Amino acid sequence: MTEPPAEALLFDVPPPPTRVERLLHLADQYTQHNDALDLLLRTTVPSGPDAHADSALRLAADTQPAIKAIQGERLYESVELTETVMRLQQLAFLATASRDLHAGTARGLTALAPEAAVSCAVTLAAETRRRRWASAPVADRRLTAVQCDALAEIARGHVVAGSSLDREFTRSREPKVLMSTLRALEAKGLVERTVNSAHAAYIGGPPQDRVRLTAAGVTSLASVIELPPAGRASRPGRRPAPSRPPRRPPPEAADPTQEPPIPTPPTDLHEQARQLRQLARAFEALKARVHDVSYTPGTDALRRIGPLLLHAQDLTATAVVRLTALDNSAYTHVAGSRASLDLLSSVVSSSSLAGTDLAHVLLANPYEGAQFARYPADDEAVRAARHAEAIPKMSGHLNDAVHQLDLCATGCHYLAHGIAEDLASAQDHKPPAVQQTAGATLSPAQYDALTALAVGGNLYESSTRGLGITRVTTQDGTRVSIATYRALAKRSLVIADTGTSLFQGQKITVTEAGQRALAEPRPRAALSTAAATAPKVTVAAGVRR
Structure with missing residues (x-):
């Protein structure tokens, strides 16, 4: 049997692992390290303090080449890649720090390392496909x-x-x-x-x-x-082609069993300002509760501070809802609205930071759990020392939370006042054409019709009642007369897509002027003339009263 030439063996070398494969292999190494610590903690044979130190140092050393490989990829800088590198650096730091700790404490430092490494691999794979999809x-x-x-x-x-x-x-x-x-x-x-x-x-x-x-x-x-x-399941080597959006069927051919989408009413900016003031009062109330909270380190602190953390998270979610509503409203067309949106986003950030500070209070809280086996229980002196060490940290985090909540309340009050001023300033500085268009106040029926058309509506020529008879349909089922529609169209508040036949249905769109009209509060119904005018009393001639 003849041996292949020596130069042919030079090419029989497996390719080097990719960056993603390096991270997946690193996750497997952390899993093996954690398994070894678990077996070490459950063995009855006493082990030395350095039993896991060598494995921890090897993990820290193997994490550094993965970091350098990502940095050597020379992808465009992004937040995702920056966070990936930072997360890997944290893993290397935790692995290095665990070598000097007891096996039980060291196990807690690297418990989430495999998941973090796989998460980094997912992010890196997504960024690589997005930027260099041809070489994926x-x-x-x-x-x-x-x-x-x-x-x-x-x-x-x-x-x-x-x-x-x-x-x-x-x-x-x-x-x-x-x-x-x-x-x-x-x-x-x-x-x-x-x-x-x-x-x-x-x-x-x-x-x-x-x-x-x-x-x-x-x-x-x-x-x-x-x-x-x-x-x-796509064909290898080919980039999947974008799918063509499905053709929208006419209303007559729509599936009757399909539920209509939930209508989204236009945003009332005056109502948004009122809700922001209400949110500011909620932040002030939570700030007072955090400032006046009294607790004893341990279970009592968890029972008293845990609800405050949950309340702060609820307020953060409410602030995100307010930010989304303003960003999707006609307020974005008002001069100065960008600064208001930036301010509300800073309220979201401060509220989230307040929740983080309260979570750090629970992290610094000394809990009264039992020690591992073969470890003596804490006596009263040790417990007092742990409490004395934790109280300054917990107080500092509580003070930081109070500061962040105060910023949230101030920002909400300032934003509610700013929205009212921006609306008034925009009304004063409207061009004459806009003032003439929106000069006459909408009637309640016209306002309700414009609200329904903002959700979705179509203009049809009915074939059942005879040609030339036009009707209006809305997505939420509100009845809109053709006279009301023509009044709105005459004032350029709505517009129909004339490129489509009336038999198929012309989509009705609310213009920017219509959106500004919807930003105003709903007009009230006027009193009738007969009810507003007092009846005259006629006295017959020659008759005394």
Whole structure:
């Protein structure tokens, strides 16, 4: 048998791993490190303090090349890539810091490292496909959507296998990885089991088998990670073509069983200003509660400060709703509205920071849990020392939360006042043409019709009542007469798409002038003349009263 020439062996070298594959392999290393710590904590043989130090240092050293590989990719700088590098730097720091700690504390520092590494791989894969899609790896067409999800869960270190009474089973988080899926992946050579390497399912039970990705599994997962389900089944080497939007059927051919979309009413800016003042009062009330809270470190602090954190998160969500409503309203056409939107976004940020400060209070709170086995329980002196160390930290975070809530309340008051001033200034500085168009006040019926048409409406020529008879339909079912529509169209508040036949339906659009009219409060119905004018009393001649 002849041996191949020596120069032919130079090309029989596997390609170097990609950046995404490096991160997936790093996640597997962190999983093995955590499994070793779990077994170390559950063993009865005493271990030295440096039993896990070498593994932690190797992890920190292996994380640095992954960081340099991402930086060497020379992609355009983005927030996602910056956060990815920062997250990997945090993993390296935590791994280095865990070498000098007890195994139980060290296990907590690296507990979320596999998930963080896989999350970084997902972000990097998405950025690479978005910026260099032509050089993206070809997706593995052998994998189904369920198998792709199973590979991702295995990479995160969420899947273990075991057996009981000669029956094999798997343990995983959501989405569940079934034994049939695991066997299919094993048959393809994408995963393998490391026997007795994971912690037991119950105290005193046997160790379980950790399910890990093979080198082929890492390559396959890297090719399909962060791909939509439709993209996994697309033809390799071709960029999926954008799908053409479906043709909108005429109203007569619409499916009667389909529920109509929820109508979105136009934003009343005066109501928004009132809600902002109400939000400011809510921030002030929460600020007073945080400022006056009294607690004892431990369970009492959690019971008293936990509801404050939840309330702060609710106010943050409300502020986001107010910001979204203003950003989608006609207020964006008013001069000076950009500064108001920036101010409201800073209120969202300050409210979120207040919630973070309250969460840090709970983090600094000393809890009265039991120590690990073979560790003496805390006596009264140790408990007092822990409380004395925690109280200044908790007080500092509470003061920061009070400051952020005060900024939120001030910003909401200032914004509500600014919206009223902007509306008044915009009304005074309207050009003459706009003032002439919006000079006459809308009637309540016209205002309601304009509100319904803002949600959606069409103009049709009825074929059932005879040609030449035009009618108006609205998406929410509001009845709009053709006379009301023509009055609105004459004032340039609405416009119909004349490029479409009346038989198919012309879409009605509310103009900018109509949006400004909707920004005003709804007009009240005027009193009738007969009711407003007092009747005259006629006295007959020659008759005394």
